[in-house]
Amino acid sequence: MAGPALAYFLHRDGYEVTVVERAPDLRDSGYAVDFRGAAFDVLEEMGILSELREHDTRMSGTILIDEEGAEIGRLPAEAFAGELEVPKRELTRILHRITADDVTYVFDDSISALTQHEPGVHGSGVHGSGVTVEFESGATREFDLVFGADGVYSKVRRLAFGPHAEAVRHLGLSGAGFSTANHLGLRRSGMLQHGKDRAIFLLSAGDADRLTVSLSFSTDSPALDRRPRHEQEQAVRAAFAGRGWLVPRLLEAMSEADDFYFSSTCQVHLDRWSSGRVALVGDAGYCAAPTSGMGTSQALIGARTLTRALASAGGDHAAAFAAYEAELRPYVAENQALGQETAATMFGGGGSAPADVHSA
Known part of the structure; x- marks a missing residue:
């Protein structure tokens, strides 16, 4: 949910956006997602709240x-x-529909390497600032910014921040x-x-x-x-x-x-949600666990918070990423505490230091 929502807001603010999805087509899987609190403001801003209410379970x-x-x-x-629950496939379909004409979707592919560079770095023939992205399909492209909105086992996070075991x-x-x-x-x-x-x-x-x-x-x-x-x-x-x-x-x-x-x-805990020109959104950066009931709401709010920070920073991505994190961390901390509390209530869990997580 975080990826298409982020794409919507980025395009609205003038960015040329590419969304990379490893699935061969739109995902029709998943059961239901629910919305709570401030997420309704995001849905209203995107113009899809009324349509989603038609699919209320x-x-x-x-x-x-x-x-x-x-x-x-x-x-x-x-x-x-929650306050509103809809089948996940309906939210997926709606978010794709409102972005498909303005955003480039690349299906059946994934990234294999990220290389960040600044002006004057000539190792790969690149002379400007940005990120060189290598794809599993063999293609290579240049981007100004890269956002990982690819879930708990985020490929972007592993490439730019480190192994899953350090975060999950x-x-x-x-x-x-x-x-x-x-x-x-x-x-x-x-x-x-x-x-x-x-x-x-x-x-x-x-x-x-x-x-x-x-x-x-x-x-x-x-x-x-x-x-x-x-x-x-x-x-x-x-x-x-x-x-x-x-x-x-x-x-x-x-x-x-x-x-x-x-x-x-699982939850995702990181000391920072950005590294240079790469930033994380939703579960990839700060999953609160399904037991929090806040995953979809947090993804939507995170996407809007990040794009607002970029707009306010006037192109200074470092300042924008810092503002995004400063604003959203207290909200995420509350949701993660809720996720831990509910897990502990259910089965006596609650979490431990990140460990025993595969790095694939």
């Missing part, structure tokens, strides 16, 4: 159940859906997500079974025929994030072995799902 709440599936309580819709902090949770047939008949509602070290969350939102499944469990590191699917499935099966209720059926559906997704609950 209108969740009615979440039923709390015990290990046998009996209801033991309820949570209001706001607990998971694990909060003690990992899990699989996928969808299956809505055999429970849920309608705009969720169902949560929560134990000491594992949880099952089921919901049906935009598509009444589909059931979104999340199987979470305690882990010591996010190493599984970078492992093959069969190893991830093995870990899920081991974590939920011997459990009754719907668990055997859900585990079977997991192996059949064509939208299987595995991730760990």
Whole structure:
């Protein structure tokens, strides 16, 4: 979300923008994203708030159940859906539509190297200030500024700042997500079974025929994030072995799902969000973890804050990056504290020093 939003604001302010996406086309994956607080001002400024409201999932709440599936309580819709929740594919589609005519999108490619240079550096035949970007496709291009808006395992961050292990902090949770047939008949509602070290969350939102499944469990590191699917499935099966209720059926559906997704609950902590002419936006620079419920809102607010700082600095990128960070850090710190607190409440996690993270 951070990339297209940043592209929108940068183009509006007169920049020529290129967005690089490793997927071969627009991503149609993901389940739902929610918005809270100041993010609504950003959506309004972009002119898409009314359209997004048309896609509101209108969740009615979440039923709390015990290990046998009996209801033991309820949570209001706001607990998971925020003030507004929409299917992620709709937000992706809208952000692409409002930028496609003005921004260059490069799909099915990624960067392989970044080289920053200043006037007078002639090593690669470059005589001005900027960044030489080498692509996996073999192309090489020059840019004035480069922004990493590519998630927790940001390629830009690794190239410009250092290994993932120096930035990514694990909060003690990992899990699989996928969808299956809505055999429970849920309608705009969720169902949560929560134990000491594992949880099952089921919901049906935009598509009444589909059931979104999340199987979470305690882990010591996010190493599984970078492992093959069969190893991830093995870990899920081991974590939920011997459990009754719907668990055997859900585990079977997991192996059949064509939208299987595995991730760990992590945060990104850095001493700085910029390095020369490279800066980070959204999860790449300061992920607050899904347990904060603030990822999408933070990405949008970060994109607008950065572009406002660039406009105010009159072309001085160093001053702009410093102002962007000074303004946004307190907001990010609050969200990261919330993410840690929620993780600790769920499974006794809360994070530790960055460790056990693959650098690939």
